[in-house]
Amino acid sequence: MVDPRISVISHRLSGISRIIAVSSGKGGVGKSMVATTLALTLAKSGYRVGLFDIDFTSPSTHIILGAQNVQPKEEKGLVPPTVHGLEYMSLIYFVGDNPAPLRGADVSNALIELLTVTQWGTLDFLVIDMPPGIGDAILDLVRLIKRIEFLIVTTPSLLAFETVKKQVALLCELKMPIIGVVENMKMDKAKGITGETGKLGLVYLGEIPFDPQVEDAIGDVAKLLNTAVGKKIRQIADSVILAKKRAP
Amino acid sequence: MHEWALAEAILTSAKQIAEQEKLKEVTEVTIKVGELQQVEPPILRFALSQMKSDIFKSAKFRILKAKSTLKCRVCGTAWQFNFKKLDKATAEAIHFVPEVAHTYIKCPKCGSPDFEIVCGRGVWLQDIKGAK
Ligand SMILES: Nc1ncnc2c1ncn2[C@@H]1O[C@H](COP(=O)(O)OP(=O)(O)O)[C@@H](O)[C@H]1O
Ligand SMILES: [Mg+2]
Ligand SMILES: [Zn+2]
Numbered sequence: 383m384v385d386p387r388i389s390v391i392s393h394r395l396s397g398i399s400r401i402i403a404v405s406s407g408k409g410g411v412g413k414s415m416v417a418t419t420l421a422l423t424l425a426k427s428g429y430r431v432g433l434f435d436i437d438f439t440s441p442s443t444h445i446i447l448g449a450q451n452v453q454p455k456e457e458k459g460l461v462p463p464t465v466h467g468l469e470y471m472s473l474i475y476f477v478g479d480n481p482a483p484l485r486g487a488d489v490s491n492a493l494i495e496l497l498t499v500t501q502w503g504t505l506d507f508l509v510i511d512m513p514p515g516i517g518d519a520i521l522d523l524v525r526l527i528k529r530i531e532f533l534i535v536t537t538p539s540l541l542a543f544e545t546v547k548k549q550v551a552l553l554c555e556l557k558m559p560i561i562g563v564v565e566n567m568k569m570d571k572a573k574g575i576t577g578e579t580g581k582l583g584l585v586y587l588g589e590i591p592f593d594p595q596v597e598d599a600i601g602d603v604a605k606l607l608n609t610a611v612g613k614k615i616r617q618i619a620d621s622v623i624l625a626k627k628r629a630p
Numbered sequence: 631m632h633e634w635a636l637a638e639a640i641l642t643s644a645k646q647i648a649e650q651e652k653l654k655e656v657t658e659v660t661i662k663v664g665e666l667q668q669v670e671p672p673i674l675r676f677a678l679s680q681m682k683s684d685i686f687k688s689a690k691f692r693i694l695k696a697k698s699t700l701k702c703r704v705c706g707t708a709w710q711f712n713f714k715k716l717d718k719a720t721a722e723a724i725h726f727v728p729e730v731a732h733t734y735i736k737c738p739k740c741g742s743p744d745f746e747i748v749c750g751r752g753v754w755l756q757d758i759k760g761a762k
Pocket of ligand 3: 702703704705706707737738739740741742
């Protein structure tokens, strides 16, 4: 017996110019915050952008977006609703606020199912908010969407960067392009991560300050884009756009 | 109707297999649909008939239904999935992404959501017949 879904995935994504996975070895470093703000910023600059939350067991982007009462439309598949200018897809449409206790194989299956049935149409960017770690999600994306680019988020902590090193080693082995590293929640002027990123031969995309106002901006997109985080991500978005010319 | 997306996957995959086997024409495609996803064979059949072209022109689609067995990883109980026990919204969520069954269904014996979908999950391509 053959699983017919895999064969159609590249066709489903064929209208998308660039697919960017926002990723990190650790949780809580700001992947969802960076992914959501980056997607919103690109959309505001006039690009057609999708946001796909594949942290199925702990989705967060819908809360950052304040997405409520939206559902995909059933039309030869599922057409994502537009939320603040983003074509937005998440498992929350199907589980609401309930827990989704999924094991690795279920996570893969759910991802394959959504990649099979989601009709993204034409997009300049699809930003993917990843779960933490180097497990099923990364391996599946690499297997299913070969032409994905990774944007790596770390905090200034060596504990976070240690997992970044492992992730970078894996991605290099898999020959996957890495746009660069974002250092989030910066509280001082230490240059440790800048140097470490350089040693790995990667682009340091910039630092995002720890901004206590972010908590208050969760669910309020206009406010979020005006925080120090939102402003810094505007610069990072420019590097992401330009990175196209550098991708291997 | 999201069955269209699945039908397109079936045709894409069947075409790849037909090419590998150097078939000039496909006469019969056997598809298995698991009960968990509640794909309606008439809708799937209609979508397939609307989309089929070239090598599938005269193909017949056999759609077999497979019961879905779930097995608890905690206490070992195996049971048959029964969507008639679910409300409409839940059934629809599982229809789109069968894995969300873990959100709504619990082991009938111990109440755990940690069960294995042993069989009858989604759509499978079982067999292709054709002429070279
Ligand atoms: N630059 C920042 N300043 C202040 N708080 C931040 C910043 N970046 C993220 N946060 C907060 O940190 C927490 C973790 O961020 P999140 O994006 O959920 O991380 P991840 O997706 O990596 O698990 C959230 O509460 C988020 O609002
Ligand atoms: Mg997250
Ligand atoms: Zn049990």
